[in-house]
Amino acid sequence: MEILQGRVHRFGDDIDTDLIIAARYLNTSEPAELAKHCMEDADPDFVKRVKPGDFIVAGKNFGCGSSREHAPIAIKAAGVSCVIAKSFARIFYRNAFNMGLLILECPDADQIEEGANLMVDADMGVITDKASRKTYRVTAIPPFMQELLKSGGLMAHIGKKITHDNC
Amino acid sequence: MPVPMTITEKILAAHAGVSSVRPGELITARVDIALGNDITAPIAIAKFKEAGAGCVFDRDKVILVPDHFTPTKDIMSAMQVKAVRDFAREQNLTHWFEGGDSGVEHALLPEKGLVVPGDLVIGADSHTCTYGGLGAFATGSGSTDLAAAMITGEVWLKVPQSIKFIYKGALQPWVEAKDLILYTIGDIGVDGALYQAMEFCGPAIEGLSLEGRLTMANMAVEAGAKSGIVAPDEITRKYIQDRARRPYTFYASDQDAEYARIIEYDVSGLEPQVAFPHLPENTRPISQAGTVPIHQVVIGSCTNGRIEDLQSAARVLLGRKADKSVRLIVIPATPAVYRQAMEQGLFAIFLDAGAVISPPTCGPCLGGHMGILAKGERAAATTNRNFVGRMGHVESEVYLVNPAVAAASAVLGRLASPDEL
Ligand code: SF4
Numbered sequence: 001m002e003i004l005q006g007r008v009h010r011f012g013d014d015i016d017t018d019l020i021i022a023a024r025y026l027n028t029s030e031p032a033e034l035a036k037h038c039m040e041d042a043d044p045d046f047v048k049r050v051k052p053g054d055f056i057v058a059g060k061n062f063g064c065g066s067s068r069e070h071a072p073i074a075i076k077a078a079g080v081s082c083v084i085a086k087s088f089a090r091i092f093y094r095n096a097f098n099m100g101l102l103i104l105e106c107p108d109a110d111q112i113e114e115g116a117n118l119m120v121d122a123d124m125g126v127i128t129d130k131a132s133r134k135t136y137r138v139t140a141i142p143p144f145m146q147e148l149l150k151s152g153g154l155m156a157h158i159g160k161k162i163t164h165d166n167c
Numbered sequence: 168m169p170v171p172m173t174i175t176e177k178i179l180a181a182h183a184g185v186s187s188v189r190p191g192e193l194i195t196a197r198v199d200i201a202l203g204n205d206i207t208a209p210i211a212i213a214k215f216k217e218a219g220a221g222c223v224f225d226r227d228k229v230i231l232v233p234d235h236f237t238p239t240k241d242i243m244s245a246m247q248v249k250a251v252r253d254f255a256r257e258q259n260l261t262h263w264f265e266g267g268d269s270g271v272e273h274a275l276l277p278e279k280g281l282v283v284p285g286d287l288v289i290g291a292d293s294h295t296c297t298y299g300g301l302g303a304f305a306t307g308s309g310s311t312d313l314a315a316a317m318i319t320g321e322v323w324l325k326v327p328q329s330i331k332f333i334y335k336g337a338l339q340p341w342v343e344a345k346d347l348i349l350y351t352i353g354d355i356g357v358d359g360a361l362y363q364a365m366e367f368c369g370p371a372i373e374g375l376s377l378e379g380r381l382t383m384a385n386m387a388v389e390a391g392a393k394s395g396i397v398a399p400d401e402i403t404r405k406y407i408q409d410r411a412r413r414p415y416t417f418y419a420s421d422q423d424a425e426y427a428r429i430i431e432y433d434v435s436g437l438e439p440q441v442a443f444p445h446l447p448e449n450t451r452p453i454s455q456a457g458t459v460p461i462h463q464v465v466i467g468s469c470t471n472g473r474i475e476d477l478q479s480a481a482r483v484l485l486g487r488k489a490d491k492s493v494r495l496i497v498i499p500a501t502p503a504v505y506r507q508a509m510e511q512g513l514f515a516i517f518l519d520a521g522a523v524i525s526p527p528t529c530g531p532c533l534g535g536h537m538g539i540l541a542k543g544e545r546a547a548a549t550t551n552r553n554f555v556g557r558m559g560h561v562e563s564e565v566y567l568v569n570p571a572v573a574a575a576s577a578v579l580g581r582l583a584s585p586d587e588l
Binding site: 016018042065069099154158163165 | 224308323555
């Protein structure tokens with residue numbers, strides 16, 4: 001994976017899927033539409049500030065709540081390159097890998113500051129704050145998840161099993 | 168010697184075609200039911216088509232239920248339901264529900280006997296874990312998982328560790344399954360069972376109706392769990408025997424199965440619980456709720472929209488009226504619940520109390536329609552999530568309660584216990 005660079009947008013603990021993309025916008029699954037309302041109820045100005053390649057950094061249990069894949073879709077379509085959190089809710093974790101959004105578990109995510117300029121090397125499992133040179137370790141991505149990311153998500157991964165034999 | 172396993176591990180092993188599994192192991196498992204709704208299925212269908220797949224793996228095992236924005240609330244949601252309907256017809260799915268056949272998915276499937284004990288169910292809806300109440304392994308997934316399962320009939324899963332919860336003691340009047348699960352989430356927190364399976368047992372669970380067990384398993388996801396489960400017994404058999412149209416298997420945990428934790432509660436002194444905004448873990452006993460004025464009461468959802476729940480609310484509302492300041496909304500979760508409530512005279516009680524009776528739908532539970540909150544408004548709801556903005560404006564609030572407490576709160580216009588009436 002290439003080394004990612006961008007700025008940090010900080011959020012707290014237990015950021016739920018309603019905060020990531022509110023149910024009132026779920027009458028569509030268009031990524032561009034969803035992106036317009038990404039994180040709206042947590043920070044109404046987020047979409048105005050976020051730049052392609054930026055990072056969302058959060059506390060524990062990021063993505064708790066609903067199974068809506070609209071949440072990782074909205075984040076990805078808003079230009080966020082990677083979500084870094086202390087821990088992730090399980091369906092969000094699954095969805096992110098299945099649809100190819102990079103997410104990293106970082107036990108010290110709380111220490112990463114709002115607006116910090118980061119360099120993220122997912123292969124090495126290291127996050128570096130460019131100004132202070134401070135580094136943070138991320139939990140290694142399990143091999144199966146790496147495979148998913150490499151193949152470009154679950155659909156590509158199951159590719160060979162896609163048949164017309166069921167018909 | 169066979170390896171001792173939990174009920175969850177046994178179901179997963181059976182569906183992975185192996186004799187045993189261990190927590191942490193990654194498996195590919197066969198699914199008995201793959202479920203989607205009007206919000207999640209459109210993405211799954213698009214992925215299914217993009218992948219160039221022909222037909223679903225089994226037209227009896229893919230179930231699509233439009234329930235979130237139905238009856239369709241606007242043009243865009245109508246387009247989403249249409250996409251799902253077209254797919255269901257094209258694939259000639261056996262179980263497609265719409266209009267007067269449709270209801271809240273997780274209330275509908277058990278009622279129709281479409282999920283049976285021992286099943287492995289994945290659903291593109293987080294409350295798919297509800298079916299654990301029947302002794303099935305059921306877990307929520309995303310739309311991509313649903314697309315893959317519709318094609319292959321399989322799902323990848325990491326075998327979860329289990330936490331065993333033992334509930335001892337008899338429940339006080341007005342204390343219901345909802346209170347047991349709210350109390351549990353209050354104790355362990357919204358990530359207290361992250362990636363794990365919650366196994367509910369003990370005398371208080373054995374004493375619950377099947378409906379009550381569905382309520383408990385329903386909210387396992389609110390503790391971060393992958394699944395919740397109750398071992399099937401005679402109560403399960405009575406519930407399922409006339410509904411099931413395929414064979415079922417009763418699994419049980421081995422005596423010496425391994426658990427990540429064993430947590431025991433004595434619930435004999437437990438009061439009805441209220442989860443304060445904005446997390447289901449912010450629970451308090453109703454006696455410590457203080458004076459919290461309420462503007463809307465919602466009785467319904469996959470958590471508490473079954474007949475038992477409406478009966479519980481009706482017992483409190485009989486001969487009483489909702490306070491003038493409260494909009495009381497009752498939402499029977501399925502057409503069958505709707506009919507039963509009507510035939511049992513509950514509608515008269517609700518109408519006399521000043522309630523609006525909604526057709527079966529998720530409606531306000533997710534802030535979809537049928538009762539959206541304005542800025543500064545507060546709702547007492549029998550639903551399962553009280554996140555910021557969940558039922559409307561970001562500055563509105565949701566308090567999670569059981570149906571009897573919801574009814575009493577409607578009468579008094581503030582959070583209240585039925586004992587205060
Ligand atoms: S009733 Fe509420 S929680 Fe249940 S499926 Fe519908 S929106 Fe989800």
